[in-house]
Amino acid sequence: MKIQVNSDNHIDSTSRLEDWVRSTVEGALAHYDEHLTRVEVHLSDENGDKPGPDDMRCQMEARPKGHQPVSVSHKASSLDQAVEGAATKLNHALEHMFGKLRNKRAGANALATEETSGNTDALLQEEFLENDQALHS
Template structure:
């Protein structure tokens, strides 16, 4: 999976910041790493560098996911790190919503058929006890 970090002109795009963003994103999509092919992170200062505020920093994440439309989430906060963490949490939730149900269906479908057949056979053969 590829992670690309872009910043606006008010954010210092240092290597340490990029490594931090990559690590947070990789943790956020870990469960769905097989389906997520690419994540773009867009970091920005909403009000410009000379003004502050409670929601001054923005992190927008766009994940490309196999078999699903792109997933885009955004979070604004008072600091860049809080914006990144908030967006990563939203991305995890969005992936869970988009992909979790399909994973659950696949697990239930694969397990239910065989398990049900085995239980039915044992019931027919009188091998199961009421314990």
């Protein structure tokens, strides 16, 4: 999984900040590593140079293989909190998406098994009726 970090003009993006963001995202999404091609992280200061509550924003977009992108954002008073909050939200969103896919596959497998079982029951019933007719003839 590739992690790309972007920031606006109001955030002093250093290699140390980018490394920390990457490690935070990797830690939060490690169990989805095989399923994601890329995660884009966008850091911004909503109010620019003016201070304010919850003015730091982190948007994360994950690109699951073969599926539409999943995007979340989190606002907080510090950049650390914004990144950690967005990473947690993205983890939950991916958990939900992959959980739905697993349930959908499990339902399809159960249906296929039920159809196969139904065919087997029909064949057994047909065989029983043929044997019953042969005995009574």
